[in-house]
Amino acid sequence: xxGVMQNPRHLVRRRGQEARLRCSPMKGHSHVYWYRxxxxxxxxxxxxxxxxxxxxxxxxxxxxxxxxxxxEGPSILRIQQVVxxxxxxxxxxxxxxxxxxQYFGPGTRLTVL
Amino acid sequence: xxxVKQSPQSLIVQKGGISIINxxxxxxxxxxxxxxxxxxxxxxxxxxxxxxxxxxxxxGRFTISFNKSAKQFSLHIMDSQPGxxxxxxxxxxxxxxxKIIFGKGTRLHILP
Numbered sequence: 001x002x003g004v005m006q007n008p009r010h011l012v013r014r015r016g017q018e019a020r021l022r023c024s025p026m027k028g029h030s031h032v033y034w035y036r037x038x039x040x041x042x043x044x045x046x047x048x049x050x051x052x053x054x055x056x057x058x059x060x061x062x063x064x065x066x067x068x069x070x071x072e073g074p075s076i077l078r079i080q081q082v083v084x085x086x087x088x089x090x091x092x093x094x095x096x097x098x099x100x101x102q103y104f105g106p107g108t109r110l111t112v113l
Numbered sequence: 114x115x116x117v118k119q120s121p122q123s124l125i126v127q128k129g130g131i132s133i134i135n136x137x138x139x140x141x142x143x144x145x146x147x148x149x150x151x152x153x154x155x156x157x158x159x160x161x162x163x164x165x166x167x168x169x170x171x172x173g174r175f176t177i178s179f180n181k182s183a184k185q186f187s188l189h190i191m192d193s194q195p196g197x198x199x200x201x202x203x204x205x206x207x208x209x210x211x212k213i214i215f216g217k218g219t220r221l222h223i224l225p
Contacts, residue, residue, distance in 0.1 A: 042215035056211050104156035
């Protein structure tokens with residue numbers, strides 16, 4: 001039973017480009033969460049999604065960031081016009097039910113040059 | 114405002130010793146307190162978790178002590194081993210809420 005999968009594992013972008021991060025939840029899990037980890041910091045919640053619905057995006061920056069979890073396929077975290085401050089590790093987690101244990105993927109490390 | 118405060122930031126323990134990491138929280142609505150272990154380049158993995166209706170939970174060498182009145186909880190690693198060297202995060206969440214609030218982490222190094 002594969003765990004949470006994220007790709008790419010490493011992503012390098014120049015300022016102004018777009019970054020797309022993908023997350024496939026564990027089998028049987030329909031709840032997806034995105035967190036951001038800055039160097040030497042804990043993880044910060046960004047957004048919580050269920051299939052075709054954004055449930056809570058209270059941790060998402062108001063501009064340039066968006067997330068989706070379509071009926072088919074992985075969840076996507078999209079960052080438009082990246083800036084150096086977006087450089088971080090982005091982790092996806094999934095759970096079977098709301099409030100259930102969240103299992104984390106290996107993360108995508110984004111570097112903005 | 115940091116809702117979960119974790120200390121120390123880093124910790125060095127001799128092999129076989131006891132590693133202790135402390136956390137304090139502010140929101141009395143929190144009712145689930147997990148600890149995560151993270152190795153370099155990996156995602157956090159759930160290590161052990163406790164709910165506030167018990168004061169202690171033990172799983173192997175790992176024990177969580179919970180003090181509801183003080184709003185504090187701690188992780189004890191008994192007989193610490195070099196393989197325990199990792200970053201440990203305490204966290205808290207509220208049943209019915211979806212987000213986990215993480216502490217800033219403790220980088221633990223066990224000397225061989």
